[in-house]
Amino acid sequence: MESPLALYRRYRPETFAEVIGQEHVTEPLRAALANNRVNHAYLFSGPRGCGKTTSARILARALNCELAPVADPCGECDSCRDMARGGPGSIDVIEIDAASHGGVDDARDLREKAFFAPVRSRYKVYIIDEAHMVSSQGFNALLKLVEEPPPHLRFIFATTEPEKVLPTIRSRTHHYPFRLIPPRLLSAYLSDLCEKEGVPIEPAALPLVVRAGAGSARDTLSVLDQLMGGAGSEGVTHQLATGLLGYTPDNLLDEVVDAFAAGDGATVFGVVDKVIETGQDPRRFAEDLLRRLRDLVIVAAVPDAPATGLIDVSEDQGERLVAQAARFGGVELSRAADLVASGLTEMRGATAPRLLLELVCARVLLPGADHSTDGLLARLDRLERRVAIAGAPATVNPSVAAPPPAAVEPPPTTSTAPPPVREEPPAAQQQPVVVPTPAPEAPAPTGPPPTTSVASAPATTGPAAGLALVDVRRLWPDIVEATKLRRRVAWIHLTQNAQVLSVEGNVLTLGFNTVGARDSFLSGGCDEILRQAAIEVVGADWKIDTLVDPAAQAPTSPPPEAVTPAPPATQPATQPATQPATQPAPAAAPDPGSAEPVAASPAAPDGPPDWARDEPARQTDPVAVAAAREAIQQTRPTGSAPDGAPEARSPVADDDVSHPDDPDLDTDGLDTTELLKRELGAEIIDEIPHS
Template sequence: MDSPLALYRRYRPETFAEVIGQEHVTEPLRAALAGNRVNHAYLFSGPRGCGKTTSARILARALNCERAPIADPCGECDSCRDLARGGPGSIDVIEIDAASHGGVDDARDLREKAFFAPVKSRYKVYIIDEAHMVTTQGFNALLKLVEEPPPHLRFIFATTEPDKVIPTIRSRTHHYPFRLIPPRLLSSYLTELCELEGVSIEPTALPLVVRAGAGSARDTLSVLDQLLGGAGPAGVTYQLASGLLGYTPDTLLDDVVDAFAAGDGGGVFGVVDRVIETGQDPRRFTEDLLRRLRDLVIVSAVPDAPATGLIDVSGDQGERLVAQAARFGRAELTRAADLVAAGLTEMRGATAPRLLLELICARVLLPAADHGTDGVLARLDRLERRMSIAGSAPAEPAAPAPAAAAPVAAVPTAVPPTPVPPAEKLAAPVEPDPMPEPDDFDPEPPEPVEPVASAPAAEPAPVATPAAPPAPAPTGSLSLVDVRRLWPDVIAATQRKRRVTWIHLTQNSQVVGFDGTTLTLGFNNAGARGSFEGGSAEVLQEAIREVVGAEWRIECILDPGATAGGAPPPADPGFPAAPAVSAAPLTSDPPPWDTPAAAEPAPEPPAPRRPRMADIQAEAEAEPPHDPDEAVDLDDADVDAESGAELLVRELGAQVIEEIPHG
């Protein structure tokens, strides 16, 4: 049994209606044939495999059809059957390959035979393929015949280089330029052919076949014929197409693009190593990377490019391109594409393509080393992206400002309703009588509390406690992907502050979760987690404030899959309001029970006084068996503020968040 013909021969068009992607040529030709306005000489030019010779054969069939003048050959008469796809051919239609018959002697032989009338057809048609190979002497020998042919003679010249056809010949022909076939039209055509052949093809493999064909129908069908021949029961898969055609898999391109976006040098050079270890060509990888960057540049400018067909990709790959383009700025993408394009030019003829590929990747990763316009714009893109992620978080601490003008409202928010003993201790040095209970406190001074109750008195408490991060709303826009992208910069900031923290973050932990307010770190052993919680969490929070501009809570666990080890424990579970108590003397005025005059609403807020750490010191000295009359004076300026802070930590389990300068 004979093998079947190649695809481009089995499915060669037989009418102008079957020619795809050349409507600008086929429609005028059909109109000229139907109106019997056919010229004596035609020049078909265009890239290879786009339908020039096929259209010349269809034109010859239509000219010699028994039903002429007709736009398309009928396919039923003898002439049409002889010139059909599997027909024997016609003696009156002569095809000449000018590559081997382009000399002056061949032109003279053609001129002598051309004057004989056709044997059984209406016209004698000469199809001269690769017409640009005809020598100048050969064209000059044909010039008179082409200019004034006998009535039964027609010439059709087909060439890929019309400029090499001498002007005297071109001026005597009707020139029809053919074009490359659009990718989307070619993809749909290949899908139809696969259905006719009964072989399935994955949608992700179609772009590879179209890309390999480069817009040529004949070349594309040759590639598809090769894939169909090697297809198994699953049909033409993406792995089969990428492996046979030598293209870089999308997974490698996705990995290197994600590493570029995150500034991960290890990931980038790891992909380069995988390219070399799998035996792929570094030049082809660089070319595929440049094509991916080109797609990202287009998607960055036109986000709906995959959906509208501006770029020919499958649906899932289009979603990945949109997500990847969102991680870059336009200047970053343009700079990276320029660097890769310049490196691809340098790689031609290079003896060490891997070295050049690694240098290209190093240049893309280091925009700070580029002092030109592209490097500056790339760095600006990164800063703008971080600011857009962080939002207006640094401006949020300004909210507690109204509380500073309302000293009375700050105390009820700082004193918790449940833990009564700490409040009683604070009241002991102030008055000989015991301090009233929290339940009796609100009705006793109703007048000073009510005017200040309308002020945002509850806001200072979240600022002073570790649960403050939910306040800035813009930080909620961050995702785990954004945090991992900014993580290298955060680690670099911790290296400048504390090297032990940097070692823990780079060797013993990784980011495993983020919910908008809490950052979860997974540690590979319990010892590293305990060491990190001993003082590195605060350093990490400072680095996050510098890089991201937000306040996050740090939670440490043993493993991403293990049970969470919990966040750093609070100072003392028995005194949940201790941080608020420690912060109240630092940010507010003395409590209203200091003097009887303080109960009266003042027309203007009193001038700020120094923190009342002396109250805490007096409370410590007021323990039995000391006499209450010998308690330290509340206005004693000799009491050291630092000893008061130590007393807060020892007695109340508080944690001093920040010290505000006096006055």
């Protein structure tokens, strides 16, 4: 039993009505045939496999039909049966492949035979395929014959490169340019062929076949023939088409696009690793990703593009595209497509395509590092989408939603009596004078303070209460950054030890890499800091749930040592100081046994303190400088207190003891001068020698 012919041969059109996608050519030809106004020479040009040679055969068949002049051949006469699909061919219709018969000798042989009359038909028709391969000498040999042929002779030139045809030949023909077949029309045509062949095909596989054919009917039918030959009982599936044609699976494209939208670099580079490990071509992946981004750009501009057929995708994939485009913005999608397109150009001929692919993905993930106009617009678009996703929060007490600014306490005020005369320490031990810069006081509210709190009023309204996991991951960097402004310890935990696992309703679940990190996060009240930051950024009042993530479990390590609390301020500190003089030493607690009492701090005045109002004069006043030096010497961790009193000890002299008023104090290894500059905004000036 013989194997059947290829699909493109079994279903080759026999009339102009069967030619698809070339109505701009077939309709004028049918009109010329019906009106008996056929020219002596034609030039058919266009991409390969779009119907040039087939149309030339149909034209020759119609010319020699016994019913001519007629628009379509009858199919009943001897000439029509000879030129039919699978027929033996006609002796009066000669097809010449110019790729192998384009020399001057072939042209001379054709010229000699062309003057003989046809054997059985009305016309002798020469179909010269790949006409651009005819040499200049060959065209020159045919020039006179094409210009003034005998009445029984017709020429049809077919070529993919009409500009290479000799201009003198091209000017003597009627030129009909063929085009690529539209994808939607080709998809419908393939569905009909599959029904005729009795082979089922999944709707998601049709766009892949059409894409592989690139608009060529012959190439598309060859691809479909290959898939039909390898199909099982379930027919042509999407998985079969993806595997045989080498395209990136849709699930990988969905995964990487969702990761780009959420800013999830781990997932993006994980997809790249899957592409390499499964043996796929990085260039093909970049091409498929660019095509997906192009579809998303169109969907972002025209949301109903999948339904109207503006993009040729299946129904379920169209729904996914609409959802993915909603997570992006138009500017960010356009910027990502430009980056991938540039990277794809650089990957051609590259020796390390994976490296270039990873660099392209890194640039797409970092719109904040792009200082160009596109990068700025992408960041602005991201902010607008965050507002659209999160919605406007309900009325929240500002004093609860945002922490109050740290109050700057005035230095302890000594008694009004003149300071006692003290022996000056050596010049090497003199400390610089610290001049804190007071923060401006906030204006008093004109109305009564609001009484609504976060606990009593709902924190979210509208879409903010129903954020999906991908939305939370996209907004997560901004939420974490907001915690940094409130408490650095919470920010460190979230950036180094935790990740978002899920969000269900108003419950946000975080996964920690160790038990110790989770316990430290909860015991330090960082969950409340995170909740307030989420209210500020997205307007969502989440309940923070924590657990140890098995996927990120770190090697077991001994729990951190407990932090010894600082002694109360009312107890005397009698232990000798062990820290060097460069450690910060706040004012010591008053010692009951000291011979020199310390006056209690007065109540805060209504206006700025005297030392703040008289700051310009105090910076150069020797008396003020001496008083400031006196206050600093009283809090030094080394030396003895006056009159033999026990030595004053700072509550933060040891690194392992935290100040009770500042549980998040972190010196970061800075000395006294740098720490005062960073924490208090103090201006350090050199000490003025006291005469």
